[in-house]
Amino acid sequence: MELAISIGAVVLAACGPDPDIIAWRAGLGASTERSPEAEAALFPTTIHEPPELTSITTSDGVPGTACATCHSIAGVTPESRATSADEVGGPHAGLRFAHGSNTCGACHASDDPTSLRLADGRALPMREAMTLCAQCHGPQYRDYQHGSHGGMRGHWDRSVGPRERNHCVDCHDPHAPRYPSFRPMPPPRDRVAPVVPRHEGAPRHE
Amino acid sequence: MSESQDFVSRRTMLKTAGATLGAAAFARALAPVAEVVEELGAEEFLQKHYREMTPAELEVVLRRIEADALENYGAEVHVRDVRPREGVQFGYALNLSVCIGCRRCADACHRENNHDRRTNQSYIRVLEMQQGSFDMEHGDATYDHAVPQPGKYYMPVQCQQCDNPPCVDVCPVEATWKERDGIVVVDYDWCIGCRYCEAACPYHARRFNWEAPEIPAEEVNPDQAYLSNRIRPQGVMEKCTFCLHRTREGRLPACLEACPTGARVFGNLLDPSSEIRWVLANKRVFVLKEELGTRPRFFYFFDE
Ligand code: SF4
Ligand code: SF4
Numbered sequence: 001m002e003l004a005i006s007i008g009a010v011v012l013a014a015c016g017p018d019p020d021i022i023a024w025r026a027g028l029g030a031s032t033e034r035s036p037e038a039e040a041a042l043f044p045t046t047i048h049e050p051p052e053l054t055s056i057t058t059s060d061g062v063p064g065t066a067c068a069t070c071h072s073i074a075g076v077t078p079e080s081r082a083t084s085a086d087e088v089g090g091p092h093a094g095l096r097f098a099h100g101s102n103t104c105g106a107c108h109a110s111d112d113p114t115s116l117r118l119a120d121g122r123a124l125p126m127r128e129a130m131t132l133c134a135q136c137h138g139p140q141y142r143d144y145q146h147g148s149h150g151g152m153r154g155h156w157d158r159s160v161g162p163r164e165r166n167h168c169v170d171c172h173d174p175h176a177p178r179y180p181s182f183r184p185m186p187p188p189r190d191r192v193a194p195v196v197p198r199h200e201g202a203p204r205h206e
Numbered sequence: 207m208s209e210s211q212d213f214v215s216r217r218t219m220l221k222t223a224g225a226t227l228g229a230a231a232f233a234r235a236l237a238p239v240a241e242v243v244e245e246l247g248a249e250e251f252l253q254k255h256y257r258e259m260t261p262a263e264l265e266v267v268l269r270r271i272e273a274d275a276l277e278n279y280g281a282e283v284h285v286r287d288v289r290p291r292e293g294v295q296f297g298y299a300l301n302l303s304v305c306i307g308c309r310r311c312a313d314a315c316h317r318e319n320n321h322d323r324r325t326n327q328s329y330i331r332v333l334e335m336q337q338g339s340f341d342m343e344h345g346d347a348t349y350d351h352a353v354p355q356p357g358k359y360y361m362p363v364q365c366q367q368c369d370n371p372p373c374v375d376v377c378p379v380e381a382t383w384k385e386r387d388g389i390v391v392v393d394y395d396w397c398i399g400c401r402y403c404e405a406a407c408p409y410h411a412r413r414f415n416w417e418a419p420e421i422p423a424e425e426v427n428p429d430q431a432y433l434s435n436r437i438r439p440q441g442v443m444e445k446c447t448f449c450l451h452r453t454r455e456g457r458l459p460a461c462l463e464a465c466p467t468g469a470r471v472f473g474n475l476l477d478p479s480s481e482i483r484w485v486l487a488n489k490r491v492f493v494l495k496e497e498l499g500t501r502p503r504f505f506y507f508f509d510e
Contacts, residue, residue, distance in 0.1 A: 020386070021369050024295045024475035031487040034479040139509065147481030148301055148489070150468035153458065156481075157474070160456030171466060179467070181355075184332075185309035187348040189325045 042158035050169045053126045054114075058091035065091070067126075071113035098176040107132060107174070133168045144168075255380070256393040256432065264432070267395070271436055278418075279437065281426035288431045288454045290387035296448050296503065297388075297475040297482045298459075299491060300362060303509035305469040307332055307353040307360030314464030315364075318449060319435040320427055322419035329413065329446035330364040330461060342409075342494055362469075364461070365390060365411040365446035366494065366502030373403035373412060373445075382443070388475075388503050389448050391433040397442040404443060408495050409502075412445045448472075475503070 057063040070091060088104065109117040116124040116132050124132055134141035143149035150171070154163035171179060253259075253267060268285045275283045312328040321327035333345025337357050345361060354360065371390050374382050381396040382403055404412040418440040430436040431451035438444050449459040453472070462470040473482035485491065489507040 028486045031483040032478040146484040148471045151466050153463045155456045156458050157456035181352045184353045185313040
């Protein structure tokens with residue numbers, strides 16, 4: 001990336017007189033992992049469990065239908081070689097599938113429809129889907145673990161209170177993981193022109 | 207700046223400033239608030255600077271502000287004084303690779319901080335940027351189409367809580383200053399509304415209350431602090447305070463909680479095991495308009 005504005009050196013060089021400011025600027029380049037003991041002394045971070053992990057909207061439009069509704073019936077097992085939901089048919093027909101060239105069996109265990117399947121063949125409970133995602137999306141998982149990917153709520157200071165994190169599936173439909181485009185919240189209606197007029201379009205004045 | 211410093215009374219200051227600037231120029235600078243100053247109650251006018259008030263005096267002021275909110279807005283609010291915590295220096299970072307420009311942060315700020323409903327005011331402006339451009343002056347804050355748009359990226363801008371804040375330097379009455387934990391605040395009861403700080407801020411982060419905000423009683427956020435989200439009077443300046451009424455008590459800022467993508471990273475810069483420190487150590491972060499020497503505490507980065 002060609003960023004003319006590289007920070008490091010310049011910011012580190014310019015230090016204010018306040019010792020706390022000097023301290024944090026000097027520490028910019030270093031971070032440490034929290035020890036397990038230190039982690040245990042804090043309020044917990046819990047991971048939200050989106051309902052999509054254990055339920056679907058069926059092809060006839062019934063939302064929140066638990067997987068177990070059908071898959072607890074003997075013989076109703078997923079087709080591991082299917083490459084689209086249409087090949088599976090039934091309640092899954094019409095499911096939009098846009099996750100590379102993965103087949104259903106790349107993630108789902110064919111012998112246990114309520115489980116996921118890791119690359120090495122081990123079964124994984126649905127709620128731990130993030131471990132499965134991490135097999136291919138390592139950088140995102142690393143960023144997630146360090147709080148710079150995926151929404152959260154609660155406390156920055158977990159010595160004071162707990163935190164809740166989003167699950168991958170809160171934002172990404174595992175079958176079509178690209179974040180869909182949508183309408184943003186409305187823009188400001190300031191009295192003064194917001195920032196500056198653009199070159200294109202009508203100039204904005206008060 | 208020492209905490210015990212004497213603050214010039216606003217009246218003396220107005221006189222001095224008038225003499226320095228020339229009466230006509232000063233009158234022009236003050237024009238937007240002339241009528242407000244006239245209408246200001248004696249109590250408020252005689253109130254001391256926030257940093258000069260004793261706890262007992264402050265208590266009186268906090269209760270008066272609560273009473274005003276009840277009278278003017280029909281809302282029962284609780285106004286606290288929340289001080290900086292020892293060993294905490296706040297920092298904020300934003301991942302431009304995952305921000306989708308949804309403006310949920312701006313909307314959360316709007317509601318959390320009791321902003322005017324009609325103007326949809328917020329301390330955050332999300333700029334739609336041309337990919338490859340880093341000049342925030344060419345960003346568009348008023349886009350109103352589906353996001354994210356191809357060829358664009360989104361850069362939310364709010365107060366950068368500069369360590370060398372030009373806004374603080376220009377204030378003629380010291381109504382704005384940098385707190386020990388790095389947050390730049392405004393004493394709304396001390397601000398004379400001259401708008402010098404608004405002009406001085408290179409990030410367009412300050413907002414002027416042209417009118418008293420309009421907020422329906424049931425939408426007023428009752429969890430308020432003197433230096434942050436209490437309902438601002440007409441004719442004063444305001445700005446992002448990193449939600450100090452939340453963050454000084456360990457909670458995350460409202461904009462971060464509202465962000466669905468996790469683009470926002472907040473924490474204590476003095477804690478090497480904090481998320482913010484991990485970002486600073488492991489991502490190529492940059493600051494806006496670094497060449498101005500403002501030394502922001504708000505960092506931006508892209509995924510590699
Ligand atoms: S961003 Fe603007 S308002 Fe915030 S500290 Fe810097 S100059 Fe002041
Ligand atoms: S809420 Fe998050 S993703 Fe949406 S505009 Fe704000 S920072 Fe970007």
